[in-house]
Amino acid sequence: MQVEEILGRVARDLEHLKQFTATPGEGCTRLPFTKEARQAVDFLGGLMREAGMEVVEDAAGNIIGTLKGTNPELPCVMMGSHYDSVINGGDYDGIAGVICAIEVARLLKETGAPMKRNFVAVGFCDEEGMRFGTGYFGSGAMLGNRDPDYCRKFKDTDGISIYDAMKEHGLDPEKIQDAAWKKGSIGYFLEAHIEQGPVLDAENIEIGLVDCIVGIQRYMVTVHGRSDHAGTTPMDMRMDATDAASKVISKIADWAREKADGTVATVGYVKTTPGGMNIVAEKVEFTVDIRSKNNDNINDIARRIRAALDRETAAMGGSYEMDTKLVITPVNLSEEMLKIMEESCKAHAYSYKYLPSGAGHDSLEIGQVIPTVMVFVPSKDGRSHCPVEFTKYSDLSKAALIMTELAQNLLNRD
Numbered sequence: 001m002q003v004e005e006i007l008g009r010v011a012r013d014l015e016h017l018k019q020f021t022a023t024p025g026e027g028c029t030r031l032p033f034t035k036e037a038r039q040a041v042d043f044l045g046g047l048m049r050e051a052g053m054e055v056v057e058d059a060a061g062n063i064i065g066t067l068k069g070t071n072p073e074l075p076c077v078m079m080g081s082h083y084d085s086v087i088n089g090g091d092y093d094g095i096a097g098v099i100c101a102i103e104v105a106r107l108l109k110e111t112g113a114p115m116k117r118n119f120v121a122v123g124f125c126d127e128e129g130m131r132f133g134t135g136y137f138g139s140g141a142m143l144g145n146r147d148p149d150y151c152r153k154f155k156d157t158d159g160i161s162i163y164d165a166m167k168e169h170g171l172d173p174e175k176i177q178d179a180a181w182k183k184g185s186i187g188y189f190l191e192a193h194i195e196q197g198p199v200l201d202a203e204n205i206e207i208g209l210v211d212c213i214v215g216i217q218r219y220m221v222t223v224h225g226r227s228d229h230a231g232t233t234p235m236d237m238r239m240d241a242t243d244a245a246s247k248v249i250s251k252i253a254d255w256a257r258e259k260a261d262g263t264v265a266t267v268g269y270v271k272t273t274p275g276g277m278n279i280v281a282e283k284v285e286f287t288v289d290i291r292s293k294n295n296d297n298i299n300d301i302a303r304r305i306r307a308a309l310d311r312e313t314a315a316m317g318g319s320y321e322m323d324t325k326l327v328i329t330p331v332n333l334s335e336e337m338l339k340i341m342e343e344s345c346k347a348h349a350y351s352y353k354y355l356p357s358g359a360g361h362d363s364l365e366i367g368q369v370i371p372t373v374m375v376f377v378p379s380k381d382g383r384s385h386c387p388v389e390f391t392k393y394s395d396l397s398k399a400a401l402i403m404t405e406l407a408q409n410l411l412n413r414d
């Protein structure tokens with residue numbers, strides 16, 4: 001199979017999907033359980049059927065196509081990504097991986113090579129968590145991690161819960177647990193995704209072999225001092241929350257740099273209260289986002305932040321809270337599957353590079369329990385989650401080809 005033929009189909013399908021946006025001309029806005037999501041699911045289901053797959057939309061809104069193997073009771077080989085987007089996002093994030101999975105199914109069917117296991121292509125619902133402030137909804141449901149209470153709990157900015165949005169969309173939230181797959185029924189999981197970062201494009205590399213998805217910890221820190229007159233309160237008699245907080249904040253990036261292994265730490269939000277030029281701040285709130293492939297590094301930076309807050313707030317005479325918003329441990333992807341794809345890259349003379357993923361993906365949720373592998377394709381200038389997001393169809397086609405070769409290997413295992 002030539003890359004040119006793959007390219008034609010991948011381009012045709014992704015160009016067609018571009019119209020399913022709530023913000024035409026201003027990027028892709030395809031939030032879960034909306035008209036645009038319904039249009040995308042129906043279109044993807046049609047493509048799967050044309051590719052010779054049995055198609056179902058499950059109770060969580062995932063669209064699933066199955067290409068039957070000769071021994072369907074063996075754990076399947078699953079491949080997919082998400083069909084939702086952020087607000088004013090790009091036309092490739094997530095959906096390019098869904099089209100890649102359908103393309104792999106077409107190639108498997110066309111080669112007519114024997115396959116024992118089922119090949120399952122999935123378009124996942126609501127990976128981004130944009131609408132309800134959550135994430136990994138469809139992939140989580142597939143693993144049995146979602147229930148009706150979860151659906152009732154999270155609401156969008158209009159006060160509509162996942163529960164009500166699902167009903168409106170023609171799904172029964174009371175049956176969400178029907179979306180769970182039996183333990184052991186998924187043998188391997190594969191995901192193609194755009195890199196969303198600048199490394200591959202800058203180095204002119206065609207294929208990114210993702211060896212790890214970084215772990216993440218997120219905190220909201222609140223430092224309490226006392227508001228006073230900025231002119232009349234002597235320096236040794238004030239409780240300046242900005243002074244204490246900034247002494248901590250100023251060290252956080254250096255602690256990440258010190259690790260020198262790709263660990264990153266970000267203070268992306270800082271707010272002082274009352275926020276007057278002539279008032280000593282009584283309160284400072286700031287966020288911390290720490291990511292690393294080494295969980296010990298994340299824990300160490302979080303520990304140092306706590307120790308510095310202890311010290312600085314004691315010196316100031318105030319107090320603080322450090323609320324945990326998110327804890328995800330890093331996932332190592334399957335070395336064995338990466339090796340198989342590395343051999344494919346060499347055979348086709350594709351340039352490749354091993355790299356970690358700094359963003360979360362459906363593979364982060366699924367990789368916690370199932371052998372998983374990810375391939376990145378270059379993002380032009382590293383831009384993503386914005387309308388200018390761009391990935392070359394030719395690179396995506398190369399990813400589809402090497403992932404087909406991996407799938408063929410996996411599908412014939414006993």
Ligand SMILES: [Zn+2]
Nearest residue numbers: 082093094127
């Ligand atoms: Zn994505």
